[in-house]
Amino acid sequence: LYMFNKQGFLSIRCLLEHQQAEKQPLIGEFYLIRAITREGDKWEITEKDLDIMDRIGKGNFGYVYKGYMRSRGSHVAIKMCKSDALTDQDEFLREAEILKQYRHHNIVEFIGVSQQAESIYIIMELMSGGDFLTFLRNKSIREKKYILSNMILDVAGGMDYLSSKDCVHRDLAARNCLIGEGKCVKISDFGMSRQLSEGEYQMSTVNKPLPIKWTAPEALHKGLYTCQSDVWSYGILLWETFSSGSTPYPGMDSKTAIEKLETGYRLPAPSGTPQPIYAMMLQCWEYNPQTRPRFSEIHSTLKSISHDLRAKNI
Ligand code: ADP
Numbered sequence: 042l043y044m045f046n047k048q049g050f051l052s053i054r055c056l057l058e059h060q061q062a063e064k065q066p067l068i069g070e071f072y073l074i075r076a077i078t079r080e081g082d083k084w085e086i087t088e089k090d091l092d093i094m095d096r097i098g099k100g101n102f103g104y105v106y107k108g109y110m111r112s113r114g115s116h117v118a119i120k121m122c123k124s125d126a127l128t129d130q131d132e133f134l135r136e137a138e139i140l141k142q143y144r145h146h147n148i149v150e151f152i153g154v155s156q157q158a159e160s161i162y163i164i165m166e167l168m169s170g171g172d173f174l175t176f177l178r179n180k181s182i183r184e185k186k187y188i189l190s191n192m193i194l195d196v197a198g199g200m201d202y203l204s205s206k207d208c209v210h211r212d213l214a215a216r217n218c219l220i221g222e223g224k225c226v227k228i229s230d231f232g233m234s235r236q237l238s239e240g241e242y243q244m245s246t247v248n249k250p251l252p253i254k255w256t257a258p259e260a261l262h263k264g265l266y267t268c269q270s271d272v273w274s275y276g277i278l279l280w281e282t283f284s285s286g287s288t289p290y291p292g293m294d295s296k297t298a299i300e301k302l303e304t305g306y307r308l309p310a311p312s313g314t315p316q317p318i319y320a321m322m323l324q325c326w327e328y329n330p331q332t333r334p335r336f337s338e339i340h341s342t343l344k345s346i347s348h349d350l351r352a353k354n355i
C-alpha cells in the first residue's frame with residue numbers, strides 16, 4: 042500500500058469501507074482515481090506552481106478561488122475540497138476524472154489536480170464572467186434576444202459534444218454554466234455526470250440533492266438518465282434564460298410541480314420569449330424521451346433562430 046502516495050492509500054481505505062457497508066466494491070473507481078493522482082502524472086500540479094488569490098465562489102466541497110498558475114502564465118480557478126472524509130474526496134475527484142476526458146470550447150477546461158497536505162485542489166480555466174444564473178438575474182443587463190440566443194447556442198454546442206461522447210451531465214442548469222470572454226458560455230459542474238455504458242445509466246447515489254425541477258420525469262421516477270434526460274434539463278435552462286433567471290415553477294414546491302407535469306402541465310413562456318424558442322422548450326419537455334429532439338438537432342435549429350433574431354436586431 043505504501044508504494045502509492047497518500048491519496049492512493051486513502052482510496053484503498055475508502056474501498057474497504059464501502060465493502061464493509063456491503064455496497065458495490067469500488068475497484069474500478071479506485072483505479073480511475075489512481076490514474077489522475079499518480080506522482081508524475083501529467084495532470085498533477087505542484088503547490089509551488091500556484092498562487093491563491095480572491096475567493097470567487099462556493100462549491101459543494103469547499104470554496105473556489107481565483108489563482109495564478111506560474112507555468113501556464115495565466116489566471117486559473119482553484120476549486121478546493123476541504124473535507125478530509127475519504128468518500129467526499131473521491132466524489133470530488135470524480136469530477137476531475139470526467140472533465141479530463143473532454144476538450145471543447147463550450148466545456149470548461151480542466152487543467153489539473155493538486156494534492157496538498159490537508160486538501161485537494163481541482164484547477165480549471167478561469168471563467169471571468171461568473172455563473173450564467175447570476176448573469177441572467179442581473180437586472181441592469183437588458184440583453185437583446187439574439188445575444189441570449191447565442192448564449193444558449195453555446196450551451197447546446199457543449200451538450201451536443203458531450204452527448205456525442207455518451208456523457209450524461211445530469212445537473213444541467215443556468216447555475217452550472219459559466220461565462221468567459223465575449224460572453225462565451227461553457228458547461229461546468231460535472232459533479233453528477235456519468236459516462237453512459239450500453240445506452241442508459243441507472244441512478245446511483247450522489248452526495249448532492251437532486252435538482253428536481255430540472256430533472257426529467259423518467260430520471261426522477263425510474264432513475265433513467267440519458268442524453269435525452271439532459272435535453273429536458275436544457276429546456277428548463279432555456280426557460281431560465283428568458284425569465285431573467287427565475288426559479289422554474291414559481292410558487293410551486295417540487296412535489297406539486299412533479300404532479301402537475303404528470304397531468305400534462307408545462308411551464309408557460311416567459312413574456313417576450315421568441316415563439317420558436319418556446320416551441321423548442323415544449324419539444325424538450327415531451328414526456329417520452331425519444332420524442333424529444335437530440336442535441337445535434339437543437340444546436341442546428343438554434344443556430345438558424347439566432348441568425349434570424351440577429352438579422353431582425355431583436
Ligand atoms: P460545486 O460543483 O462544488 O457545486 P461549482 O463548480 O458549482 O461547485 O462552483 C461553485 C461556484 O464557484 C460557481 O457557481 C462559480 O461562481 C465559481 N466557479 C466555479 N468554477 C469556476 C471557474 N472555472 N471560473 C470562475 N468561477 C468558477
